[in-house]
Amino acid sequence: MSSEQTLSADVVIVGSGVAGSSIANELARAGISVIVLEAGPRVDRQHFVENFRNLENKPSYQGPFPSVPWAIHPPNQITPNEYLHTTGPDAEAYQQVYLRMMGGTTWHWAGCAWRYLPSDFELKSRYGQGRDWALKYEDLEPFYYQAEVMMGVCGPDPSVEDLGSPRQQPYPMEALPISYAAQQFRKLISEKTPWRVVHEPQARNTRPYDNRPTCEGHNNCMPICPIGAMYNGSYSVYHAEAAGAKFIPNAVVYRIERDSANKRVTAVHYYDPDKGSHRVTGKYFVIAAHCIETAKLLLVSADEQSPDGIANSSGHVGRNMMDHTGVQVSFISGDKALWPGRGPLETNVIDNFRDGAWRDTRGAYLVHMVDDNQVDLATALAISKGYVGRELEEQIRYLASHTVRLFSHNEGIADPQNRLTLSQTHKDVLGIPHPEVYYKLPEYTVKSCEHTRGMFRELIGLMHGTDEQWTPGYFPQDHPAGSTIMGTDPKDSVVDGFCRTHDHENLFMASSSVFSSVGTGNITLTVAALALRVADTLKKELSHA
């Protein structure tokens, strides 16, 4: 249990997902020494693919990624959960999943790579709601582009389809071709409604890119792209390693050591799986461990100098937990067959409600027409209707081709009551407490969800839908944010506009934990852009040192 060795680097990063690995890559290429500590194991794609193929419950996103005892992640979205304990009136709506593995949670995302809208960064000043960020869209624009090039993002030509986030450069790759189901859906929306369906920007190859192949539409981006056509953090891990960064798997950071003035971080300590302790010193430290684990680590590291946790003089570490908590419905279209499930999972979005004057009273939202294979839902429905034999087969065919699934990302908002704390009752094998989250859906988001339900009903009517199946209550979107919130005032925020903690001058956060508002687009591209901006800051400071 004693400290058996001391490692050291210019920059020590906790977490190897898209944020940590892309910072490591940028710094290592600039000749800066980097150590990345990853709590989970290092596993190749082929093992996840084999697990996926062996899995009976194919839509289980966490299924192919069983966790290791020293770095547990939530096994599923079921409450009560074996790891992420949620409480409060909307406990089930905050049952987030993520991965603690080398490369991070982008092993199983759908590649949706949205930029936020300029208004998303100015929610308070424009609409009197929530908070403003301590940066503007323009500050992030070059880093958005850098992130798009790094990941390989395809998207529409802005002169044809403007997604509302001004661009200095075109997308690195042309937008995806539109699937048959999406063509039918687009036609309906444009002919019968005042809304529009747009191409979703995707971190997915529409041509060979970065030595990875073109997407073939296997339709299982979640849980695992079997060919590497979709971006995941493991590529940035490889690229960073090639540039000289050192990645240490199975290294569970549990303590953040500071100097006597409590101004600078001097080291982090990690456990190996046998609970041997190791100390890693550095000049700068970046916590890039996902919104939930980042806050957990800051709280776990509380000591005499910082009894409420590291970087927590504001008391806001773990507070302001947000998500795109949404609503979901599936139904059987009474119109022509759509045959969903050919192509990537999420490619088509109704974006009319991402912004508007009404944001002063209700949250924005974005609607996905999910293009996933519906055979499982169709089969369950056909069996529940009592079909057998040949009729059952015909019904499955009919229902699978006519099922429509819609879900929404509804805008959460920073509310300090929605809070992550350390579990008093559950600890892992290393003695580290599990995270616990209290969640009550803010009124702002509730109103947004009500509006979405009305819109979904309208769509069901237009498509002469039957057999509606609404997900009860609200639907977690696995986009947690806000646990180390950004702001200009150190009294009510944890980091500044450069993601540097107000309390410790050499400690940075690179995660959705810094988001001051959560907008509607999927969070990953913004996480990557913020991380690349952290790398830029560190490069400048280290070159002047």
Next chain:
Amino acid sequence: MPDIVRKALWSIMAAGTTLASLSFPAARAQDTSAAVLARGEYLATAADCVACHTAPGGKPFAGGLKIATPMGDVISTNITPDPDHGIGKYTEEDFEKSLRHGLRRDGSHLYPAMPYVSYSGITDEDVKALYAWFMHSVKPVAESPPTTSLNFPANLRIAMSAWNMVAGTVPPESGDSATFDKMRRGKYLATALEHCGTCHTPRNMMMSEEQDNYLAGAPLAGWYAPNITSSKTSGIGGWSEDSLVQYLHTGHVAGLSQAAGPMGEAVEHSTSHLTDADLHALAAYILQVPAKEDSAEQKPRQHFGHPVEEADIRSGNLTRIDDLTEMDGQHVYDANCAACHGMNGAGTADHYAPSLFHNSVTGAGRPDNLIMTVLQGVDRTADGLHTHMPGFGASSDVQRLSDTEIAHVVNYVMKTFGSGDPAVTAAQVAKLRPAGAQNTP
């Protein structure tokens, strides 16, 4: 690019009679008309100069590519018209001597990695067109690649003069190559320009091509340039002229073969840009090259295998991800190959990912090209289509397979879809990886 080249060639064809009527000795002043430059560009493409004289990611014709030989690496030179780093000071006579006789401007001998033995067959007129194009159309690059240093005795360039006496050269064709009849044109393309034999003809103890075994197949930097003689069993005697034309034009013929590695480059840079008439001439000539039999290949390479039925290996058990053991061939195939090539091996309906049965690579008597394809992948652009398969070697971002896993999957694929289990070992795979790129799982 291909279209431009093709159009330019048609104009040359049309102008052929005019060109042919020019008298050579009188034409001391260099002819740099558009037609001559276009002809030079087409010839340089057909001779695939760029393949060796451009380093990966480097500027065109600036040299720097390492060409592995048993004597050591030969590094290609800068052949842009830069006067100090390239061939800018070369007169047409100097150029002709290096192209057809392997002599540098200073009189020293070139190493025969430069296929001057083949280029010796180029006509006078075509030498002029090539010279004009290199001098006037290629962009000068003021960079010198590292110099070649070989092992004794090949490090003595003078030794090459003795080698040349043994290897010999062929006399140049005469007349206007654009007016040759089909078979003569095909021979000219195959021997003097495309220099097919440089890779496909085995070499003797002296490293010169065995003319008795023309195109009978030879190893090539880990790959194997197969027997492409007219043998029905060991060669490509079963291919139609149209099939071979399609292969050279696109790099792929469903149910036959596809180009990767050095042949993928030859298709991309050279043969895919040839005119249909030239491709037919080339194919017709190749298909009548005398058959050479190979005891390792007793049945046409593309005639092996069949789809696998019911390849269900589902266990329902998940891998313990903190205890990863190396997978057997079928599981490596399932996890890494089946998404594109199918559990049954049939490939995609549009043949972008080819069928693995009825495929010259899996049906070959040697596993070399399958191992190299698994290690390096495929990256070939021809006829407007970029064909890409990721490699599974030590720099892959998709999946880095161990030597054992590659041996397992190659053996599985050849046993299941091809000519039979080649019993490849991990050590064999390790030798084919680039130096310093060994994978430690």
